[in-house]
Amino acid sequence: xxxxxxxxxxxxxxxxxxxxxxxxxxxxxxxxxxxxxxxxxxxxxxxxxxxxxxxxxxxxxxxxxxxxxxxxxxxxxxxxxxxxxxxxxxxxxxxxxxxxxxxxxxxxxxxxxxxxxxxxxxxxxxxxxxxxxxxxxxxxxxxxxxxxxxxxxxxxxxxxxx
Amino acid sequence: xxxxxxxxxxxxxxxxxxxxxxxxxxxxxxxxxxxxxxxxxxxxxxxxxxxxxxxxxxxxxxxxxxxxxxxxxxxxxxxxxxxxxxxxxxxxxxxxxxxxxxxxxxxxxxxxxxxxxxxxxxxxxxxxxxxxxxxxxxxxxxxxxxxxxxxxxxxxxxxxxxxxxxxxxxxxxxxxxxxxxxxxxxxxxxxxxxxxxxxxxxxxxxxxxxxxxxxxxxxxxxxxxxxxxxxxxxxxxxxxxxxxxxxxxxxxxxxxxxxxxxxxxxxxxxxxxxxxxxxxxxxxxxxxxxxxxxxxxxxxxxxxxxxxxxxxxxxxxxxxxxxxxxxxxxxxxxxxxxxxxxxxxxxxxxxxxxxxxxxxxxxxxxxxxxxxxxxxxxxxxxxxxxxxxxxxxxxxxxxxxxxxxxxxxxxxxxxxxxxxxxxxxx
Numbered sequence: 001x002x003x004x005x006x007x008x009x010x011x012x013x014x015x016x017x018x019x020x021x022x023x024x025x026x027x028x029x030x031x032x033x034x035x036x037x038x039x040x041x042x043x044x045x046x047x048x049x050x051x052x053x054x055x056x057x058x059x060x061x062x063x064x065x066x067x068x069x070x071x072x073x074x075x076x077x078x079x080x081x082x083x084x085x086x087x088x089x090x091x092x093x094x095x096x097x098x099x100x101x102x103x104x105x106x107x108x109x110x111x112x113x114x115x116x117x118x119x120x121x122x123x124x125x126x127x128x129x130x131x132x133x134x135x136x137x138x139x140x141x142x143x144x145x146x147x148x149x150x151x152x153x154x155x156x157x158x159x160x161x162x
Numbered sequence: 163x164x165x166x167x168x169x170x171x172x173x174x175x176x177x178x179x180x181x182x183x184x185x186x187x188x189x190x191x192x193x194x195x196x197x198x199x200x201x202x203x204x205x206x207x208x209x210x211x212x213x214x215x216x217x218x219x220x221x222x223x224x225x226x227x228x229x230x231x232x233x234x235x236x237x238x239x240x241x242x243x244x245x246x247x248x249x250x251x252x253x254x255x256x257x258x259x260x261x262x263x264x265x266x267x268x269x270x271x272x273x274x275x276x277x278x279x280x281x282x283x284x285x286x287x288x289x290x291x292x293x294x295x296x297x298x299x300x301x302x303x304x305x306x307x308x309x310x311x312x313x314x315x316x317x318x319x320x321x322x323x324x325x326x327x328x329x330x331x332x333x334x335x336x337x338x339x340x341x342x343x344x345x346x347x348x349x350x351x352x353x354x355x356x357x358x359x360x361x362x363x364x365x366x367x368x369x370x371x372x373x374x375x376x377x378x379x380x381x382x383x384x385x386x387x388x389x390x391x392x393x394x395x396x397x398x399x400x401x402x403x404x405x406x407x408x409x410x411x412x413x414x415x416x417x418x419x420x421x422x423x424x425x426x427x428x429x430x431x432x433x434x435x436x437x438x439x440x441x442x443x444x445x446x447x448x449x450x451x452x453x454x455x456x457x458x459x460x461x462x463x464x465x466x467x468x469x470x471x472x473x474x475x476x477x478x479x480x481x482x483x484x485x486x487x488x489x490x491x492x493x494x495x496x497x498x499x500x501x502x503x504x505x506x507x508x509x510x511x512x513x514x515x516x517x518x519x520x521x522x523x524x525x526x527x528x529x530x531x532x533x534x535x536x537x538x539x540x541x542x543x544x545x546x547x548x549x550x551x552x553x554x555x556x557x558x559x560x561x562x563x564x565x566x567x568x569x570x571x572x573x574x575x576x577x578x579x580x581x582x583x584x585x586x587x588x
Binding site for chain 1: 176459462463466486487490495499540541542548562574
């Protein structure tokens, strides 16, 4: 299954992914119309910077997800088709237990609806909106094995080259 | 292999799932003393004011392990660990024949509400809130009632109060301690919530308790407080905590302390008999003290470990949180984790910050974070929770943790520094 990976060294913290994410998860799906929607469109990816280092933080869709285990209303579950951890808003009661247990801090609150908001890997899209929009390709959507192989090769090349 | 699970709530279901994961074809029998199909216990306050359709309170089928032989209205009453047999009775108290054989047994019998000794408490009109049936009984009593008194301002007490207020009753919550939700809130955060509770039209009386429930012709008409004052009441809800259901383990002499005692594998003193959830005596993951936890998230954790063990796995249990709660009360969210009531001094450092109705409290012990309260802005609370749970040395993160926007990036960048140090040290 494909996952979203982050190459932190080429992220410029431009936050295009945040914008694309919020728009993708809106009704109008338009940068012009979406911002005026109620409930507010929300991002599921969080670009952070510390000490000059940038890092987009997003849901890892943990195999043994703490949010799914902790959910007290049966809202969070693993969608086996998308292989994604998703939140069923008909079930979500806004108790925020998932926010309390998520080790990455990537679950948000849709305040107008009182629902938990998280990455769903953009159902219906071949490539998630955040990845698709990333101008530097810091975000990539790939099989884990392929990503790790490429990283190993790049590292080996850099060592050999140096 | 036949696994028998006694209890169909958080711990039992998590165990069944863990067993199913390891053993796709093992037989799993689940016994529930309740006549009602499995449901999400934390959601039963909704039943009082019909805030949610019933089927959204019932356990989600996609989160129920497949091929689960569920036996409702079946109360396990006696255990023969040598013969691996469990004896049960039905709802009428008739013994079910034949008794049930197990290869591995999980005791996840949970806990029951504590009823304090108060004159007049026994009888109709006084309720606790633990089961689906309890919630329906409160709902039915609330019809035509105008005044409700809730004893205990803990989670259950406050949830009951809000539910009854929803129905238009005049509600008074009486709490012996000097603040509401005393386990989960400190004085400052409780003050924020006191406003939210007041705005919801719920009256609270702190520092007092019930001395007597007064009845006329058997019907509750009022309660008397310990200071002699009297409150009109058509119904009373008691929410002063729970105690583990130890009748079954006690029936065969399993080792019992404050709760059912287990080892690091969640195995009881009898072979092939495991335990998980509110019935278990375990240790506080933060302080190491002995506790019996009544928390959903802990119960799920224990269930997962016990189920894994029963199916031949090797996961061990590291202990429970005394406090690990998230909730929204009066439109305001709060998350509380770990040891939040420590005073500064003796290696303990306490940081608090209040902005409007937002509040944050961090408690440090030496180089560790041990406690967290977040009210209002709860973004990223799980990152702090993980630092507490994993006992991470946060000396390098101190400044970031106290800052307004601590996030996971701070943590992995610190990890990077650790790696850098390691590399530079050769």
